[in-house]
Amino acid sequence: MKIENIQVLRGPNIWSVSRKKLIQMRLNLEDLEQRPTNTINGFYERLEKLIPSLYTHRCSPGVPGGFFQRVVDGTWMGHVIEHIALEIQSLAGMDTGFGRTRETKTKGVYNVVFTYLEEKVGIYAAESSVRIAEALIEGNDYDLEYDIQQMREIRENTRLGPSTGSIVEEAIARDIPWIRLNNQSLVQLGYGKNQVRFRATMTEKTSSIAVDIASNKDETKRLLQEQAIPVAKGITISSLEGVDEAIKRVGFPLVFKPLDGNHGRGISINIRTHEDAVAAYEHAAKISRRVIVERFVTGYDFRVLVIDNKMVAAALRDPAHVKGDGVLTIKELIDKENEDPRRGYGHEKVLTLITIDRDTLDLLEKKGYTLDTIPAKGEKVFVKSTANLSTGGTSVDVTDHVHPQNVFICERISKIIGLDICGIDIMAENLTEPLTENGGVVLEVNAAPGFRMHIAPSEGLPRNVAGHVIDMLYPPGKSARIPIIAITGTNGKTTTTRLIAHIVKNNGHRVGFTTSDGIYVQNTMMLKGDTTGPVSSEFILKDPTVDFAVLETARGGILRAGLGFGFCDIGVVTNIQEDHLGLADIHTLDDLARVKSVVVDSIKKDGWAVLNADNEYCVRIGKNAHCKVAYFSMSENNPIIKSHCRKGGIACIYENGFITILKGDWKIRVQRTTLIPITFGGTVPFMIENVLAATLATFLYDFKTEDIKISLETFIPSAAQTPGRMNIFNFRDFRFMIDFAHNPAGYNGIKEFLKHIDSPQKIGIIAGTGDRRDEDIRELGKISAEMFDYIILRQEKHLRGRTAENILTLLIEGIESVELEKKFEIIPNEVDAIKHSMSLAKPGSFIVALSDVIDNAIETVQNYQEQERNGLFNV
Numbered sequence: 001m002k003i004e005n006i007q008v009l010r011g012p013n014i015w016s017v018s019r020k021k022l023i024q025m026r027l028n029l030e031d032l033e034q035r036p037t038n039t040i041n042g043f044y045e046r047l048e049k050l051i052p053s054l055y056t057h058r059c060s061p062g063v064p065g066g067f068f069q070r071v072v073d074g075t076w077m078g079h080v081i082e083h084i085a086l087e088i089q090s091l092a093g094m095d096t097g098f099g100r101t102r103e104t105k106t107k108g109v110y111n112v113v114f115t116y117l118e119e120k121v122g123i124y125a126a127e128s129s130v131r132i133a134e135a136l137i138e139g140n141d142y143d144l145e146y147d148i149q150q151m152r153e154i155r156e157n158t159r160l161g162p163s164t165g166s167i168v169e170e171a172i173a174r175d176i177p178w179i180r181l182n183n184q185s186l187v188q189l190g191y192g193k194n195q196v197r198f199r200a201t202m203t204e205k206t207s208s209i210a211v212d213i214a215s216n217k218d219e220t221k222r223l224l225q226e227q228a229i230p231v232a233k234g235i236t237i238s239s240l241e242g243v244d245e246a247i248k249r250v251g252f253p254l255v256f257k258p259l260d261g262n263h264g265r266g267i268s269i270n271i272r273t274h275e276d277a278v279a280a281y282e283h284a285a286k287i288s289r290r291v292i293v294e295r296f297v298t299g300y301d302f303r304v305l306v307i308d309n310k311m312v313a314a315a316l317r318d319p320a321h322v323k324g325d326g327v328l329t330i331k332e333l334i335d336k337e338n339e340d341p342r343r344g345y346g347h348e349k350v351l352t353l354i355t356i357d358r359d360t361l362d363l364l365e366k367k368g369y370t371l372d373t374i375p376a377k378g379e380k381v382f383v384k385s386t387a388n389l390s391t392g393g394t395s396v397d398v399t400d401h402v403h404p405q406n407v408f409i410c411e412r413i414s415k416i417i418g419l420d421i422c423g424i425d426i427m428a429e430n431l432t433e434p435l436t437e438n439g440g441v442v443l444e445v446n447a448a449p450g451f452r453m454h455i456a457p458s459e460g461l462p463r464n465v466a467g468h469v470i471d472m473l474y475p476p477g478k479s480a481r482i483p484i485i486a487i488t489g490t491n492g493k494t495t496t497t498r499l500i501a502h503i504v505k506n507n508g509h510r511v512g513f514t515t516s517d518g519i520y521v522q523n524t525m526m527l528k529g530d531t532t533g534p535v536s537s538e539f540i541l542k543d544p545t546v547d548f549a550v551l552e553t554a555r556g557g558i559l560r561a562g563l564g565f566g567f568c569d570i571g572v573v574t575n576i577q578e579d580h581l582g583l584a585d586i587h588t589l590d591d592l593a594r595v596k597s598v599v600v601d602s603i604k605k606d607g608w609a610v611l612n613a614d615n616e617y618c619v620r621i622g623k624n625a626h627c628k629v630a631y632f633s634m635s636e637n638n639p640i641i642k643s644h645c646r647k648g649g650i651a652c653i654y655e656n657g658f659i660t661i662l663k664g665d666w667k668i669r670v671q672r673t674t675l676i677p678i679t680f681g682g683t684v685p686f687m688i689e690n691v692l693a694a695t696l697a698t699f700l701y702d703f704k705t706e707d708i709k710i711s712l713e714t715f716i717p718s719a720a721q722t723p724g725r726m727n728i729f730n731f732r733d734f735r736f737m738i739d740f741a742h743n744p745a746g747y748n749g750i751k752e753f754l755k756h757i758d759s760p761q762k763i764g765i766i767a768g769t770g771d772r773r774d775e776d777i778r779e780l781g782k783i784s785a786e787m788f789d790y791i792i793l794r795q796e797k798h799l800r801g802r803t804a805e806n807i808l809t810l811l812i813e814g815i816e817s818v819e820l821e822k823k824f825e826i827i828p829n830e831v832d833a834i835k836h837s838m839s840l841a842k843p844g845s846f847i848v849a850l851s852d853v854i855d856n857a858i859e860t861v862q863n864y865q866e867q868e869r870n871g872l873f874n875v
Contacts, residue, residue: 006025012566026109082099163450167189169466176481213418214417218292229412234293243274252271256277258285303317305451306421312454312463315460319393323378330371330374330383331356350457394459397463484565487550487693488558490576490592494516499691510548532552537565566602574689577615578743596621601625606627608630610632610696635655636653658673659688661699684753724739724851731865731868738858758844759845761840762847764788767807781812781813782817794832833849
């Protein structure tokens with residue numbers, strides 16, 4: 001077997017719109033294509049022994065053991081690998097369930113698709129599943145536990161922490177989109193101008209001054225004291241000499257903790273001797289130059305969580321410990337405790353595995369114990385000095401037992417320090433009595449407090465504290481989204497996108513849009529290039545100035561990684577025609593329609609699909625759409641339009657020279673095409689189609705027809721406004737047009753336009769693209785011969801696996817298939833070809849460069865225009 005490719009799909013895709021996180025592995029079975037599992041001796045037995053939990057996979061029989069039955073009866077290895085990849089992720093603590101294995105048009109090559117929770121783990125699982133299958137086929141031993149542990153470690157290194165993750169999960173539950181902004185915990189909720197950002201449990205509302213105060217324990221303590229909040233007696237020292245002063249002023253027992261520490265690092269508690277005090281100071285000084293020394297207050301360790309100045313949860317925390325049984329050593333008791341199924345690696349479970357470290361050994365040494373000590377039956381031995389869950393501590397929810405006065409104190413503390421999310425550490429016998437009565441004290445106030453002890457306590461009710469964060473960030477009435485119109489199809493996507501963006505901008509929005517030539521905010525290009533994939537969509541959705549997104553969405557991005565957004569308000573499919581066939585397992589127009597339909601499948605249920613009623617594949621997509629559908633057509637007599645409008649549907653048509661909206665039996669004429677510049681006086685049918693699509697999409701978004709009309713009139717075709725889309729440059733004796741047409745449908749559109757051009761000589765500059773089928777390249781040559789009097793062939797770029805000679809040969813074959821003899825010549829370089837075409841021009845000639853390198857062609861022609869104006873033009 002050979003892995004040919006692994007793709008990570010992060011958004012709606014051809015396999016599933018709802019399951020956005022998928023691995024797609026292209027797997028060549030090679031010789032195994034002839035060897036189903038029932039022909040491999042002992043394969044089933046070895047598989048069952050290595051991964052017995054696969055018994056739970058029901059597969060097509062639909063019962064436990066169903067997958068194993070398929071293996072016994074005989075199935076192909078791609079199917080087996082899909083199930084292995086899913087199960088080993090589950091064994092590593094990441095439950096996954098969806099998978100598909102489908103053979104491609106290439107015999108023996110399969111797409112193995114399965115869900116993942118963490119991207120890098122998914123890739124590892126894909127590679128591991130193939131290694132496991134190969135070992136089982138050969139009968140070799142395989143260390144499965146090693147792979148599982150590797151996946152756990154990868155997960156812990158890459159996943160969102162439990163606090164961040166809980167907020168993201170709550171956002172997802174409320175249909176709020178999110179984007180991870182780095183490989184740590186910086187997250188964006190919402191899109192465009194409605195976004196908010198947070199990191200762990202600090203939000204963009206968190207005051208930096210408040211964080212500074214909370215990080216300085218001495219400053220925090222002083223502020224609280226001044227406001228009559230009970231705090232532990234103590235001082236701050238910065239030298240060994242200060243230890244004696246602390247002992248004198250505070251008195252034993254003591255607690256030493258770094259002034260700038262966190263997560264319990266560097267803390268020593270219950271210090272009762274001068275020797276231990278010196279050691280404790282030195283330990284804390286490794287973390288912070290200044291060390292707080294406080295009176296050790298006996299009682300229980302509580303954490304109270306306050307969000308938006310409201311107490312939302314409280315937990316009793318207990319440091320990691322073991323209970324003696326009079327038989328086992330402390331080391332054996334720790335091992336036994338770690339067997340608790342609630343404990344896991346990192347944050348994968350409610351509790352964390354207890355590790356043995358310096359803190360453990362120091363605590364035992366103070367008691368005169370070692371790891372080999374056997375505690376008495378019932379004796380509680382602490383093996384960590386702090387109650388952090390990340391070091392193995394436990395938590396008990398006590399939210400419902402907090403005395404109202406303590407609630408008042410904690411909410412007041414959050415305001416005194418100024419934190420929107422505030423964790424307050426309290427030492428007291430209980431929280432059921434006021435701290436002022438039971439002698440409890442506030443130990444610390446924490447910015448970015450952990451949520452894990454509240455969302456998954458060891459005992460008691462879990463508290464949805466993340467919900468309170470979302471309530472704060474998105475109060476009632478505040479939207480998290482911005483409108484999204486997505487445009488896909490074969491031809492006309494870019495012009496339709498630009499025209500929609502123009503209409504949106506003219507209606508007072510700050511629009512961000514993506515096209516095949518660049519990313520724009522308003523009319524400013526932010527990035528140059530083919531930007532029609534998910535990364536480009538995210539660029540716009542991350543921009544905090546944008547309040548409306550118009551996104552050109554090409555097949556390549558959908559196949560490569562899925563959509564860059566979860567849902568859109570309106571999806572436009574301009575047409576589905578032959579182009580890019582034979583690539584990425586897309587061989588037919590039905591295959592291509594399946595890719596384009598991903599955009600329609602991602603439209604909100606109350607949103608609109610805008611579809612071309614003149615294209616049978618668009619109509620098929622409309623019949624399966626789960627949203628509202630509207631059609632556009634070049635003919636009001638189109639039967640789809642007539643049937644649709646009889647049922648009260650909405651459409652946009654070209655009738656009697658007008659762009660017209662149909663609402664049931666009503667006609668709303670928007671504008672005459674002769675007054676819409678992009679249609680070139682109504683002579684270019686494919687441009688009229690683009691206008692129909694854009695008009696309908698913006699009308700459905702409730703823009704007024706009068707505003708749409710004005711925008712259509714002011715959208716002027718030019719190299720600046722519509723680069724590479726019928727850009728015409730006037731010279732003294734001839735005209736020169738540049739267009740991005742690169743497939744037969746695009747060439748036919750130019751051919752139709754040229755019928756309206758009165759010229760004694762039409763010269764064409766053409767080229768092929770190497771990743772098209774032979775018949776597609778020949779067809780370009782044929783159409784060129786039908787519309788041009790003289791043809792210049794060039795081929796210097798976009799070979800994509802072919803030679804220039806091969807592409808030119810196919811173009812010539814197409815030219816020569818036309819009965820009329822056509823003159824042509826080969827000039828490989830585009831700049832040379834443009835210059836030569838101008839030298840051939842007669843007065844009134846019309847030259848057309850169908851260019852795949854638009855920028856170079858436009859710049860070259862504009863330079864010649866400038867030379868002509870300055871009297872320097874000489875070709």
